[in-house]
Amino acid sequence: MKKFLFITFLAFSQLLLAQSTGTLKGVLSDGETNNEPLPFANVLIKGTVIGTTTDFDGNYTLNVPAGTHTVVFSFLGYKTIEKPITIVAGETLTVNQILSAEEGVSLEEVVIMSAASRESVSALLLEQKKATVIKESIGAQTLSKIGVSDAATATTKISGVTKSQGTGDIFIRGLGDRYLSTTMNGLPVPSDDVEKKNINLNLFSTDVIQNVGISKTYTTSGYADQASGNVDVVTKDYSKKGYSIGVNGGTNTNVLDYDGDFRTTITNNDVSLGFHKKQYALQDLISRQGWDTETISAQPINYSGSLSAAQKFEIFGKDLSFYVSATHSKSYDYYSGEFQSFRQNREDNVFSDVESFTTKTNTSGYVNLKLKLNDANSLKFNTLFVNKSSNNLYEQGRNGLGFVYDQDPQEDGAFVRDQNFKQTTMVINQLIGKHDLNENNTLTWAGGYNFVLAEEPNRIRNEVNILDVASSSEIQFAHVGDYQQRKSTQKIEDVEYNAYVKNNWKFGNLNEEGDKPFALNYGVNYRRKERDFKSQAIGVLARNYKAPSVDELSSTFVQSNFDNGLNLRIGEVDLFSGELNVLAAFADFNFTLNEKFSGNLGLRFERDEINVSWDVANYVGRIGNTSKTYENLFPSLNLKYEVAENQYIRFATSLTQTLPEFKELSPFEYVSPTGRVSKGNPDLEKSDVVNVDLKWEFFPSRGEVFSVTGFYKNIKNPINLAQSRGSSGNFIFYNTGEKATVKGLELEARTSFIKNEDDDTVLGFNANLTKMWFSQDLDDVFQYKGKTESNLQGASDLIANGSLSYSSNKEKEFVATLTGNYSSDKVFALGSPEDFVNSATLYNDEIIEKGFVSLDLVLSKELTDRLSVKLVGRNLLNPEIKQTQFVRNVNTEIETNETVSNYKQGVQLTLGVKYAF
Known part of the structure; x- marks a missing residue:
């Protein structure tokens, strides 16, 4: 009975208390970051202990x-x-407040917190949660923990994204280079490779990345x-005063295990810190510079160094801040393997001992x-300079067992060497x-000027036959095409202007x-x-x-032999030029109809x-041109509905396009080190793409998300790389x-297995899985073996990241992160018949790039407040x-x-030390 009375009294007391209190709620916003939500701020009822x-x-x-407080x-x-405030019992009072900096108070510590949040997992998930469009991002905080060194690798940590091994090329939802776009701070950036539409994302080191975002739906x-989708690299700006210096050293296990001195091209003699200095004209290179390779050392070591500095000043009463960084790296790669090609189901090239030596800077x-001009106006200037080089020595057939169909003087004993140094210098300039204009009107504008210079100053190719395989002592130069021994040069200059208001x-x-x-958002874009x-x-x-021998070819290319029958052919200069002009006007309407439903x-x-x-040379008549003009309307719709607390349903549909690139339209032939030849097609037309997405998201707590997405794409006139007919x-x-169709399902989970008392993640798990179904019809001229459909070129149907x-x-934090990636088989190049009458037997089947699993481990430890060490x-x-095939x-x-x-x-091992002051 006493227990019953006590419980009754307690319940009655709670009822009286509830009737004498009200609810105070609201949202605090950060006036220093465009009124973004302000987490971890204090709310206190003055004179009481009531607070949160x-x-x-x-x-x-x-x-x-209840009462006045x-x-x-x-x-x-x-x-x-x-x-x-006045609280009424049983009612709810909403008080929203914007907090701004105390006048005269240094904001450096506050800015640290704000900037860190824009790079953190939680902040980017908050942005993803609030966004109307379907967008995912990964920030500098995560990149540091998982040991990512560039933007290309960063993108693979996002669902539905894979990267080609050894390159900066990425695939979003199975669609590659030509189907995506790349921007830096919202402005287009140029490609550094004539073979590519998009820039190699490896060029963006994490020293300049604040976060990398991928928008899979269109606005x-x-x-x-x-x-x-679009990949947007958001670069760093000032977050706090400070300086840092870092050094890294490491090796590749293939290089470590290689038995002998590491080899490189003869062009290496003209290279310093990745910059090539031209010594001779191309014609003089034939006899005045050798054709044989060089050696570096037994086991060269990879190294890199970085510097960064950030500072803030006051000039004429205005706040001026800067962030600068500089990096330099050099690495060595080696692999051995095999290569063969087929024509009409017969062997065309067979090499069982391919070797590749690459030095990169x-x-x-x-x-x-x-x-910051004042509270309402600010200007930002970004400039990024990159100079990268790749010095590649590629050989096949040194063992004397190589085979090249119909080669003269013989098919057996074929040996091919390709020496190629590539240098790309790129400058990106942006003013934003x-x-x-008032509390309801914000104007933004930006202009960019980009310049790219890509050169292959002295590419050397030799094709010979080893006549005496046993001793490898009798070498005769091959002459299928008469001029199989050659040196070449290539130069690309890209200039781009772009802007938006x-x-x-x-x-x-x-x-x-x-x-x-x-x-209402409206404006214009311009790009040339x-x-x-x-x-x-x-x-x-x-x-x-x-x-x-194959290592003494230079002894042939001497002046005395040129005077006695060694013939020289100076090829005509191959040229092409391209112009792209884009002018656009847009308007989009954002609406929030109630607390649950919004859209764009x-x-x-x-x-x-x-x-x-x-x-x-390889075009009939040599000279030609093509012009294509497209004028279209592109609609987009994005809807978002809150089905429950922190649970959302999103729907998006849009019309986009895929324009043919300069290199896809120009009939210039480019020969890869293996001997594969690719060229453009002036008859290409653009593709039109219908996109549909449906996504469910659940954000159970800070830094956590679970989502399921279904998507569909219908592509009219798909563009593919295919083996040529004839x-x-x-x-x-x-x-x-x-047409081609893409159907897909994405699953994503970011959660914490273990948290500490401050709700920080101790053991966290991220995983995403994407399954896709591809189909495209084939025109009659591409059908063989009765095949009328094919997968899309470059598309993996199963992608998993974790x-x-x-x-x-x-x-003195310790962090350990294990990451894994898998992408399934994909089509490297579509097949085609070589003889339409006998297409059941005379064809080249599609080439498949097999799937594989990659695994990385990063261990980092803060030794002091300023010194940290990292093993990758x-x-x-x-x-x-x-x-x-x-x-x-x-x-x-x-x-x-x-x-x-x-x-x-090979396995890449790196040990790094960083000191901040």
């Missing part, structure tokens, strides 16, 4: 006794605000040339200047302005969160891109000439004009059919990188799956 802190979304809730809002370094403020400098106008009555429910390409080759007809509706008009002209055996770009991370979350192991499983024996009619190429890249 805001959550990561800036929300707070308090139960307050004063609520105090405070945050470190910000001006404290006191407000009188009309962006260029329409994106079918799979990367020198970059980044400067960010930010001028932001102006708050955008205005955001908010209107409508304030909602409970203190925001206006409607916004120019490319000039020049290539020339000089060949030597060395018929019947011999050399002592947009329309874009874009005019794209492409002009390409050429003068190349006798050339080249790879050419085609509109291979009328990471397991441990953090001590203590002073990449590609720990060292999987086989392999291409295969089905080949039908013309005699037995039995089809077998043959290896086209295979090699292993």
